Amino acid sequence: MSDPAALSPVRRALLSVSDKTGVIDFARGLSERGVDLLSTGGTASLLREAGLSVTDVSEVTGFPEMMDGRVKTLHPKVHGGLLALRDNAEHLAAMQAHGIAPIDLLVVNLYPFEATVAKGADYDTCIENIDIGGPAMIRAAAKNHAHVAVVVDPEDYAKVLGDLDQHGGKTCPKFRRKLAQRAFARTAAYDAAVSSWMAGAIGDPAPRRRAFAGTLAQTLRYGENPHQRAAFYTDGSDRPGVATAKQWQGKELSYNNINDTDAAFELVAEFDPAEAPACAIIKHANPCGVARGATLLDAYRRAYDCDRTSAFGGIVALNRTLDAATAEEICQIFTEVVIAPDADEAAKAVFAAKKNLRLLTTGALPDPKAPGLAFRQVAGGFLVQDRDNGLVTAADLTVVTRRAPTEAELADLLFAWKVAKHVKSNAIVYVKGGATVGVGAGQMSRVDSTRIAARKSADMADALGLAEPTVRGSVVASDAFFPFPDGLLTAAEAGATAVIQPGGSMRDDEVIAAADAAGLAMVFTGQRHFRH
Missing domain, CATH: 3.40.50.1380 (Methylglyoxal synthase-like domain)
Structure with a gap:
């Protein structure tokens, strides 16, 4: 021995x-x-x-x-x-x-x-x-x-x-x-x-044995909670994101920071920077504000105005190079992490005075269309699936109501659909003018998600001194079908004028009839975006 x-x-x-x-x-x-x-x-x-x-x-x-x-x-x-x-x-x-x-x-x-x-x-x-x-x-x-x-x-x-x-x-x-x-x-x-x-x-999507591996990137202070030990591993892929980013300042990222930053950057990558600047603000893995704007500063302000309360202590993701004006605005509240493809020297100088704010740059955006695998542990095993890289365009939509959406409504419906893909189910997203105005996430009832999102819009209208909730005149996206007309009618009562949803319910005819009766335009995607 x-x-x-x-x-x-x-x-x-x-x-x-x-x-x-x-x-x-x-x-x-x-x-x-x-x-x-x-x-x-x-x-x-x-x-x-x-x-x-x-x-x-x-x-x-x-x-x-x-x-x-x-x-x-x-x-x-x-x-x-x-x-x-x-x-x-x-x-x-x-x-x-x-x-x-x-x-x-x-x-x-x-x-x-x-x-x-x-x-x-x-x-x-x-x-x-x-x-x-x-x-x-x-x-x-x-x-x-x-x-x-x-x-x-x-x-x-x-x-x-x-x-x-x-x-x-x-x-x-x-x-x-x-x-x-x-x-x-x-x-x-x-x-x-x-x-x-x-x-x-060899084209085998479910091999008899599956193995994953990673390389230690960082030993974390703790996991989701202080009593949980944790570490961060990279998988060797070159997908731009928190794992490949350069951190310019601030203390080490925590477990929750990494999880939320990944969620924010994957969401903002849905919006092509060649089309318009975009900003996503994430809190506890859910978006509390997403917007396009004429400038990056405009996009940030519009995203922030969706839910200012939740944005405090959140994660900000941008689809273009961070500039000083946007950095100055972000610094007006406490923000945990800012992630962007790049940041100019003036923006870095602004953040330098905020020692606890982490600035990450990645050099590029992840491709939302790229294939990949996602896995999750369960007791006794783990689940493996393709990354949700599903996208829809206007050509993929089916108008199912008597009224078709207007051009402006159609643009907002597609925007809302991209956001809903990144909201925990049951997901409801109200959008108006290229910005979220209400997000309902993670509820057991789709009706509750619809009501919560509308209530948040009303709360923000009060805080901003507006005459009516911003959800008035908005469109609404649902990550899965409405099983009954009640959720759709709740959205209509809140002020939504058009709806995007997968369709496929046994009661689609009832839901369509309710939409027609309420004067709504509704389109089906034929694609669902559950996110658990």
Whole structure:
């Protein structure tokens, strides 16, 4: 039985890396500490060019690299050196009998499979970038972490040298265990990437086994609540958003900040910046104001005027470069996070005085039409579905009432539909003139959502000193069909003049008749946007 508390000397290291970042300095540091270096192919050539003494693995195995590099480390003299228990007499005897020397440190990072897929490479190229020998060696070394240290990330190079210095040329067991966990996680993530890519490549939407993986981006102070531990992981995709953003100022993002910022940016991306500036304000993952405007400042003000109370402490997302005038206006109330494709220097200077406000820039907007997967954990498993990338245009709509919507109503109906897609069900959204004027979210009854949204509009009218609620003369979107006429009639009583909804209820005829009787224009999308 190996002693889990034993220090392990490092006399011989095998280095075989695809990512050459920092490997020369690391190898030199090992050599200066008396460690013999083994290596393969391009890594060995690079180290020799740097003046280091290196033994080729082919010299150890007695076999050249062959089959385009597919076979080079799959050999007992490599895996025996990694897997042998140094305190097991039978293992030591086998090593001596077969001329196997121990390998005390393995440094491997894998063929760039994920990067190859991200570049859009063809099937055969992706297959050739699946590493075989690397994962096999990593798993062998990680299994034998009682004696062997394994390194898969260049960021750990300096830590290895520091551990060797601290323990007189040996590695400590606690550090080896941590390295082993990282190693197993890396091979698991690699296999997850391969299997997920292959499921897509062969057109299997529901493979028998599904794996997801991520890389730690940030350890969070806590989760949704202070008693919950949490961390933020990135999935390696290049979709612009909070995971890829640059944070210019402010304290670290919290769990809730990240969740809400993602919701805000995905929503504002629905509105093409080439058409008009747009702003979305999110509170607790629901929009409390969304608007287009003549300028970004105008869009922000119109979004803010939907629900000023809820906007306090919210997340602001913009679809264009943030300017100083908009930044000044945002600073008039407490805002947690502002996210935009970019921000000019004047805007950054404005925010610099607000040390608790986080400013994030992403360089681009996410594509709302792009495919992707979304998953959610449930007890005993998880649900996987396509990202909701459904969009409708005027051409997709079916007018089902005697009155068709006017051109202005049609524009607002399409705007409202985009917003409703991002509101928790049951979702009701009132829009007028390219701005939300009432949002009802997350209610068990669609009628309640309709009433809440109208009431919020009335409250804002009072706060703004308006003669009547802003919902008067608006249009309304419902994320799913009205099962009865009551919800639609509640919207009509509030002042809505046109309706957009999926249709498909058993009582569609009753709902259409009620709309006709109320003088409403109504269109069906044929598409639902539940968001739970």
